[in-house]
Amino acid sequence: MLRRALRLGGGRGLVTRGPGSRGGGSTPGKDWDGKVSEIKKKIQSILPGGAWNPLYDTSHLPPEHSDVVIVGGGVLGLSVAYWLKKLEKRRGAIRVLVVERDHTYSQASTVLSIGGIHQQFSVPENIQLSLFSASFLRNINEYLAVVDAPPLDLQFNPLGYLLLASEKGAATMESNVRVQRQEGAKVCLMSPEQLRNKFPWINTEGVALASYGMENEGWFDPWCLLQGLRRKVQSMGVLFCQGEVTRFVSSSNHMKTTSGTEVTLKRIYEVHVKMDHSLEYQPVECAIVINAAGAWSGQVAELAGIGKGPPGTLQGTRLPVEPRKRYVYLWHCPQGPGLEAPLVTDISGAYFRREGLGNNYLGGLSPPEEEEPDPGNLEVDYGFFQDKVWPPLAQRVPAFETLKVRSAWAGYNDYNTFDQNGVVGPHPLVVNMYFAAGFSGHGLQQAPGVGRAVAEMVLEGHFQTIDLSPFLFSRFYLGEKIQEQVII
Amino acid sequence: MLKIIVPTIMLFPVTWYSNNSKIWINTTSYSLLISFMGLSFLNQPNNNSNNFSMNFFSDPLSSPLLILTMWLLPLMIMASQYHLKKEPWLRKKSYLSMLISLQMFLVMTFTANELILFYILFEATLIPTLIIITRWGNQTERLNAGLYFLFYTLIGSLPLLVALIHLQNSMGSLNLLTMNFWLKELPNSWSSNLLWMACIMAFMVKMPLYGFHLWLPKAHVEAPIAGSMVLAAVLLKLGGYGMMRITIILDPTTKAMAYPFLMLCLWGMIMTSSICLRQTDLKSLIAYSSVSHMALVIVAILIQTPWSFMGATALMIAHGLTSSMLFCLANSNYERIHSRTMLLARGLQTLLPLMATWWLLASLTNLALPPSINLIGELFVMMASFSWSNISIILMGLNMLITALYSLYMLITTQRGKPTFHTHNLNPSFTRENTLMSMHMLPLLFLTLNPKTILGPTL
Numbered sequence: 001m002l003r004r005a006l007r008l009g010g011g012r013g014l015v016t017r018g019p020g021s022r023g024g025g026s027t028p029g030k031d032w033d034g035k036v037s038e039i040k041k042k043i044q045s046i047l048p049g050g051a052w053n054p055l056y057d058t059s060h061l062p063p064e065h066s067d068v069v070i071v072g073g074g075v076l077g078l079s080v081a082y083w084l085k086k087l088e089k090r091r092g093a094i095r096v097l098v099v100e101r102d103h104t105y106s107q108a109s110t111v112l113s114i115g116g117i118h119q120q121f122s123v124p125e126n127i128q129l130s131l132f133s134a135s136f137l138r139n140i141n142e143y144l145a146v147v148d149a150p151p152l153d154l155q156f157n158p159l160g161y162l163l164l165a166s167e168k169g170a171a172t173m174e175s176n177v178r179v180q181r182q183e184g185a186k187v188c189l190m191s192p193e194q195l196r197n198k199f200p201w202i203n204t205e206g207v208a209l210a211s212y213g214m215e216n217e218g219w220f221d222p223w224c225l226l227q228g229l230r231r232k233v234q235s236m237g238v239l240f241c242q243g244e245v246t247r248f249v250s251s252s253n254h255m256k257t258t259s260g261t262e263v264t265l266k267r268i269y270e271v272h273v274k275m276d277h278s279l280e281y282q283p284v285e286c287a288i289v290i291n292a293a294g295a296w297s298g299q300v301a302e303l304a305g306i307g308k309g310p311p312g313t314l315q316g317t318r319l320p321v322e323p324r325k326r327y328v329y330l331w332h333c334p335q336g337p338g339l340e341a342p343l344v345t346d347i348s349g350a351y352f353r354r355e356g357l358g359n360n361y362l363g364g365l366s367p368p369e370e371e372e373p374d375p376g377n378l379e380v381d382y383g384f385f386q387d388k389v390w391p392p393l394a395q396r397v398p399a400f401e402t403l404k405v406r407s408a409w410a411g412y413n414d415y416n417t418f419d420q421n422g423v424v425g426p427h428p429l430v431v432n433m434y435f436a437a438g439f440s441g442h443g444l445q446q447a448p449g450v451g452r453a454v455a456e457m458v459l460e461g462h463f464q465t466i467d468l469s470p471f472l473f474s475r476f477y478l479g480e481k482i483q484e485q486v487i488i
Numbered sequence: 489m490l491k492i493i494v495p496t497i498m499l500f501p502v503t504w505y506s507n508n509s510k511i512w513i514n515t516t517s518y519s520l521l522i523s524f525m526g527l528s529f530l531n532q533p534n535n536n537s538n539n540f541s542m543n544f545f546s547d548p549l550s551s552p553l554l555i556l557t558m559w560l561l562p563l564m565i566m567a568s569q570y571h572l573k574k575e576p577w578l579r580k581k582s583y584l585s586m587l588i589s590l591q592m593f594l595v596m597t598f599t600a601n602e603l604i605l606f607y608i609l610f611e612a613t614l615i616p617t618l619i620i621i622t623r624w625g626n627q628t629e630r631l632n633a634g635l636y637f638l639f640y641t642l643i644g645s646l647p648l649l650v651a652l653i654h655l656q657n658s659m660g661s662l663n664l665l666t667m668n669f670w671l672k673e674l675p676n677s678w679s680s681n682l683l684w685m686a687c688i689m690a691f692m693v694k695m696p697l698y699g700f701h702l703w704l705p706k707a708h709v710e711a712p713i714a715g716s717m718v719l720a721a722v723l724l725k726l727g728g729y730g731m732m733r734i735t736i737i738l739d740p741t742t743k744a745m746a747y748p749f750l751m752l753c754l755w756g757m758i759m760t761s762s763i764c765l766r767q768t769d770l771k772s773l774i775a776y777s778s779v780s781h782m783a784l785v786i787v788a789i790l791i792q793t794p795w796s797f798m799g800a801t802a803l804m805i806a807h808g809l810t811s812s813m814l815f816c817l818a819n820s821n822y823e824r825i826h827s828r829t830m831l832l833a834r835g836l837q838t839l840l841p842l843m844a845t846w847w848l849l850a851s852l853t854n855l856a857l858p859p860s861i862n863l864i865g866e867l868f869v870m871m872a873s874f875s876w877s878n879i880s881i882i883l884m885g886l887n888m889l890i891t892a893l894y895s896l897y898m899l900i901t902t903q904r905g906k907p908t909f910h911t912h913n914l915n916p917s918f919t920r921e922n923t924l925m926s927m928h929m930l931p932l933l934f935l936t937l938n939p940k941t942i943l944g945p946t947l
Contacts, residue, residue, distance in 0.1 A: 058628075065627050067827045093768035093831055253913040265913030269826045285626075287827030288910055425909075432910035459831065461906045 061282040062241035062273050066097035068458070069271050069286040071245050071300050073100025074110040075222065075444055076436045077292035078229040079451025082144075085236040087455050094459075096238040097284060099273050103242050107378060109294050110222050110444055112411025114328055114353065114362050116343050117445035118161040118217040119185035122176040122485040123421065126442070127183040128466045129449035134216035136448035137225070144232040152228040158218040159354075160342040162199075163211045164396070169347070169487040170209040176485055177211050186215040201337045203398055206347060219343060219353060222444055246281060247272035248289070248304045250430070264315070266430045268304060288458060290434045295323030295375075295412035297423075297437035304430050314429060317477045321423070321438035323375040324415040328364045329385045333403040336361055347487075348392040352400075360406065365389045366441075378410040413441045419481035424450055424471040425457055434458060435473060489544035489599055492558070495522050496592045503584045508577050512569055515584055516562045519591075523558035530555065530941050537665060544599040545665060552805050552942040553729055554598045557722050559931065560812065561591045564714035566924050567816050570823050571712060572624075583624060587714055590616035594722055598729065603652055603662035606733070607645070610690075610726060614641055617723065620715040621707055633706035640703040644693030647686035654683070655737070667736055674741045684741040687734050688749075694727030695782045697749060698756020708775035709828070713819040716771065720778050720815055721808035728782070728804050731789045732797065746790040753790075754883045757783040761890035765897060769828045770818045773898055774811060777854065780891065781807045784884075788869040791876045794946035799868025801944030806853070806862040806932065813850045813928035817843070820921050821902065824914045830898070835907030836914075843917045844903050846925035853932055855895040856888065861935045861942060 068084060070077045081096050088094050105111045117137070119130045136143060141151040165173040173189070180187045189211055192204035198212075234240065249270035256262055268289050274281040293300045301307065301319035309315025336359055343353035352363030365388055367373065373381060385405060394401045414437055416423065422439035426432075436454045439446060449466055456464045463469065470482045499518060506514045529538065529551040537547040546554060564587055572580050593613045600606040614637075622634035656662050659670060674680040693700045708716050735742055760780040767773040781803065788800035818828070820843065825833045837844040856862040866888065873880040935942060 063628065065827075067829050067832060088768075088831065090766060090768045094829055253915065255913065267910070267913055285826050287825050287829070287832050431912040434909075457909070461834070461908050 060242075060275065061280075062097055062099065062243065062284050063095075063239060064282070065095070065285045066239065067095045067286065068097070068288045068290060069245075069284055070096065070098045070290045070292055071271075072291070072293035072297075072437075073098045073103075073230075073240065074105070074108045074292065074294050075226055075229065075447040076110075076294065076439075076450060077290070078226065078233055079447040080290050080292055080436050080454045081233045081238045081451075082229055082236070083448075083451040083455035084458065085233065085238060087452070087459050089459075092237060097241060097286075098233070098238055099241050099243055099245055099271075101242070101244045101276075105226070107412065109412050109414060110226055112328070112409060113222050113441075113444050114219060114364075115222045115444065116161065116219045116353070118213055118343070119180055119183075120161055120163055120176065120187060120211055120213055120217075121442075122172075122179055123470070123482050124179060124183050125466060125468055125470060125482075126421065126446065126484070127180055127185055129446040129468075130442075131184060131216060132449040132452070132466065133445055133447065137220060140225070140228065144228045146231050146235045149231060152224055154220045154224050154228075156218060156220040157354075158215070159340065160213040160215075160217040162213075162342040162344045163487060164207045164345065164347050165209045165211075165487045166206055166347045167208045172485045173209050173211055173487050176487070185213065187211050187213050199337065199341070201341075201397055201399055202344075203396055205395075212342065217342075225444075225447075241273060243273040243275050243282070245271055245293075245300060245303065246274045249283070250304070263429065266305060267432050268430065288432045288434065290436060290454060290458075291319075292436045294437060294443070295321070295414040297321045297414060297435070301427075301433075301435075304427075304433055306427060306430060306433075314474075314477045317473075319423065319435070319438070319473070320417040320476060321414050322417060323412040325373045325375045325378065325410050326364060326366065326413045326441070327373075327380055327384055327408055327410050328362055329382075329389065329405055329408040330355060330360060330362055331403045331405045332358070332360050333400055334359050335399045335402070337397060337399065344396070346392050346396045350389050350392040350396075352393055352397075361400075361403075363389065363393060365392075373410075375412065378412075380408040380410050382408065414438055414443060415440045418476055419483045421482050421484065422446065422450060422471055423473055424453055424468045425473060427473050428477075489540040489595075492522060492526055492595055493592065495525070496588065496595060499588045499591075500585060503581050503588065511577075511580065511584065512565065515588075516565045519558075519561040519565060519588075523555070523562065526555050526558040532941075535945055535947075539601075539665070540599070543601050543605065544596070545601050546599050547945060548943075548947065549732060549801060549945045550598045550729065552801065552944075553722070553725055554595065556725075556805055556808050557591065557594045557598060559927075560717060560721050560808075561587065563812070563816075563924055563927055564717050566920055567717060567819060568712065568714045569920060570918075583620070583714075586616040586620050587718075590620075590718060594718075594726075597726060601663055601665065603664065603733070604656065606664075606730065607649060607652055610730065611642075611645060613723065613726070614638060617715060617719065621711045624712045624715070625710040626712065627710060629706070630710035633703075633710035636703040637707040640693050640696075640700060641690075644700065645690035648690035651683055651686035664733055671737065671739065673739055674737075676740070680741050681745055684738050684745045687738060688731065688745075691727040691731040691734070692749065692786070694730070695724060695786050696727070696779060697786060698752050698759060698779065698783060701756070701760070701779045704779055705772050705775040708778070708815075709769065709771045713815060716815040716819075717812045720774070720811035724778060724782055725804045725808060728785050728789060728800060731786070732800070735789065735792060742790065742792060750787060750790050753783040753786045754880060756780075757787075757887045758883060758890065761887055761894060764894035765890065767894075768830060770821065770830050770898070770902070771815065771828050773830070773894065774814045774818060777814075777891070777894065778807070778811050780887065781811075784866060784869050784887075787873055787880075791872055793872045793875070795868050796872035797946045798943040799865045799870075799872060801865075802861050802939060802942050803865030803869060805935070805942045806860065806865050809928050809932045810850060810853045810862060813846070813925060813932075814854060816921075816924050816928065817847055817850055820917070825911065830901045832908070833902055833911060834905045835903070836911070837903040839907055839911060839914050840917050842922060843925075846922075846929065847899055847903055849929050850925075851895045851899040853929075855892040859936050860932065861939050864939050864943075 119127045177187050248268045250266045250268040252264050252266045271284045272281045298321045307318030341354050345351040350365040352361050355362045416438035420440040423435040426434050453468045529546050532548045537545045539545045593609050597609040760776045764773050764776045785800045788796035821833050853860045853862050856866045870884045
């Protein structure tokens with residue numbers, strides 16, 4: 001230091017050496033800046049205020065203790081975190097940790113979804129959830145406002161959903177629309193005549209009835225919602241950790257019910273979070289675990305011991321959520337339906353919507369049970385488009401006979417094999433695991449409502465705003481399906 | 489005193505040489521026996537001191553604190569059994585050794601004859617406490633907490649060392665027994681003010697006084713249960729005891745110098761009580777309530793009247809037992825739910841009714857319900873401070889109100905209400921836990937019948 005100062009100071013007075021020595025005098029200067037910030041960081045970590053382990057660097061590990069651990073950082077997990085922090089009565093009351101395996105969200109269902117939201121369900125709770133979500137999304141800049149951050153632009157296209165029904169499904173559609181109207185959704189029924197008048201590009205052959213959502217339906221950008229939630233949730237004090245939950249350490253109590261049957265109630269008191277690409281793991285002591293792992297919720301539930309027991313008993317009832325692969329294809333069709341085209345769902349199940357302003361369309365089809373693709377990877381099968389998706393779409397919209405597929409992607413659907421509706425609420429035997437998973441394709445649109453319901457369950461003990469008791473885990477054991485009336 | 493000190497030192501071989509399966513029962517029972525032996529110190533027929541040797545004595549002021557210290561060791565050992573279950577034997581024995589060494593230092597501190605001996609032991613108690621907090625605490629913040637604890641108390645007490653050595657040089661002796669007799673008035677100068685500050689600051693930080701209280705919530709929250717118990721029950725009282733001893737020689741300076749500290753205490757009482765109303769972490773709430781109660785004790789000691797000294801002593805004993813019991817209750821919650829947040833453990837009355845009884849009793853004594861000794865202490869302090877200045881009654885009354893508010897808030901949030909789903913399978917209360925709570929509560933209730941024992945030297 002002294003020598004450098006002498007050299008720099010002496011260099012001017014004495015004989016000036018070449019530029020080499022001057023260059024030699026200044027490069028340590030650049031290095032010194034980096035060193036100073038490193039030293040500053042070290043000092044800051046030592047001073048009171050930081051969690052400092054004298055033996056090795058632990059800044060990438062989650063904290064040793066957290067009140068609530070949310071497994072899964074997708075839209076459902078972040079929504080639960082947001083509402084937990086919003087509904088806690090005192091600021092900073094609950095410590096929440098969100099554990100997400102992949103911070104690039106490369107395989108998460110949230111970002112690979114087409115982002116649609118609609119209220120055309122037959123189960124009233126689903127309709128209520130979507131209605132709340134629509135109002136949440138409309139007012140998103142009031143809910144998710146962060147100081148000094150730019151407002152969110154969700155690119156919500158409120159163009160509605162158009163469901164088509166044949167003769168066979170017309171009665172179901174009418175009763176569904178009645179339920180939807182009762183709940184407050186604005187849906188109108190259209191005859192083929194009215195359809196042709198409104199959407200001249202539709203071929204109404206085989207269509208007996210159509211239901212068209214007029215308000216609160218459409219599609220939006222799921223990435224934007226995810227980033228908005230992430231930003232807001234981090235500003236509210238939720239800790240994020242990149243890691244995978246590999247183990248739940250739990251304690252069991254063998255108890256007897258009032259009728260004398262023996263049950264074993266478990267409580268998870270430690271979650272082992274393993275870091276990426278290493279064997280290092282951190283045991284996080286926790287009071288509550290929320291399973292929002294999307295397509296992998298079934299695996300996480302198995303880690304907690306759910307489903308390990310003789311089949312037919314409550315202990316042996318698994319969480320029936322498994323990943324199913326769904327393809328989404330993007331094609332270009334210059335003569336296609338115009339800007340007013342809603343998201344159209346055909347009688348065959350094929351759907352499409354407009355994407356952007358360049359005559360591009362997104363669409364796909366849910367394959368029947370027997371032809372489910374292998375969920376091992378996210379490879380796209382273009383043959384599926386040729387054989388199964390294109391013909392019904394081309395029949396419904398004649399303009400689609402000439403189209404060119406631009407690209408496609410595949411995403412996981414956290415498919416509930418029991419009744420294709422979500423699981424919300426606590427597990428009867430593992431007392432401190434709450435579920436928010438298994439929504440089989442409509443998780444994104446119901447995330448705000450479900451997050452609030454789970455937060456109410458944790459903080460109050462019962463559902464306060466939307467009663468999601470039909471969605472509890474116990475229905476798998478009792479066999480009570482709440483299935484959507486599918487319109488054929 | 490050797491009859492107490494040697495058995496306490498002998499507890500070391502008891503822990504290290506006991507059969508592994510018997511360390512808990514051995515240490516608990518022997519420390520309980522030692523505490524029973526110490527009960528003989530309560531025999532104080534007059535205001536004079538019992539002189540045991542050239543180095544140790546006991547006084548109506550120090551004997552209740554001494555008995556509290558000795559009573560607390562078996563309770564601490566009982567409370568630590570659960571969280572040490574999974575540790576290897578060596579670590580369990582080290583933990584017990586820390587507790588026993590702390591006990592030894594504390595016993596000697598409360599009976600020390602001479603102020604420099606008192607100072608050395610006062611500082612020595614910091615080391616086992618620091619080791620307990622930083623090694624066995626629950627979370628990463630415990631390093632931070634240990635640092636705060638150590639440095640606040642050390643920095644506060646270094647001037648005390650200098651002052652004591654100066655006094656020894658100028659007076660020739662710092663023996664507490666003879667201090668009353670060579671009292672001279674301190675001259676009215678800046679140097680006596682500095683001397684006053686140097687002597688008192690150590691104890692102010694230890695009590696803690698409102699402006700220097702930052703270490704207390706951290707240390708209490710991050711410490712394991714035995715650490716919290718001993719911190720709340722005994723270590724804070726070291727400050728009170730030391731202040732009562734040292735203010736004897738600081739005489740007329742106290743009348744003028746005490747004003748800022750009195751203001752800080754009166755204001756701090758209300759501030760910390762109000763913070764309790766907004767706390768979400770159970771242990772943090774109890775820690776702040778400790779600060780609030782100790783502020784009353786500081787007010788009492790600085791006013792220097794006979795009644796206030798009675799109130800201070802009573803309040804110290806009562807608060808020691810109550811606070812320690814509240815920490816044990818909070819710990820029993822934590823062991824079941826693995827979280828300290830009050831909100832997550834609601835409606836426990838239906839699940840654990842006997843524990844709810846202990847919660848109720850502890851909350852009632854915390855809010856100074858008549859006829860408990862908490863009330864006697866607070867009442868005496870309030871009356872003395874009213875006679876010192878009429879206006880202080882407003883602040884003290886407000887403090888009593890807010891104390892009642894947060895104690896009931898704590899009780900209602902944890903016990904009443906609808907139990908949550910994740911409390912369905914709580915372990916029922918262990919006998920060990922019930923014994924622990926009753927051993928806190930029974931002395932408190934019995935002292936209600938004969939508070940003379942704890943009313944201190946000015947009775």
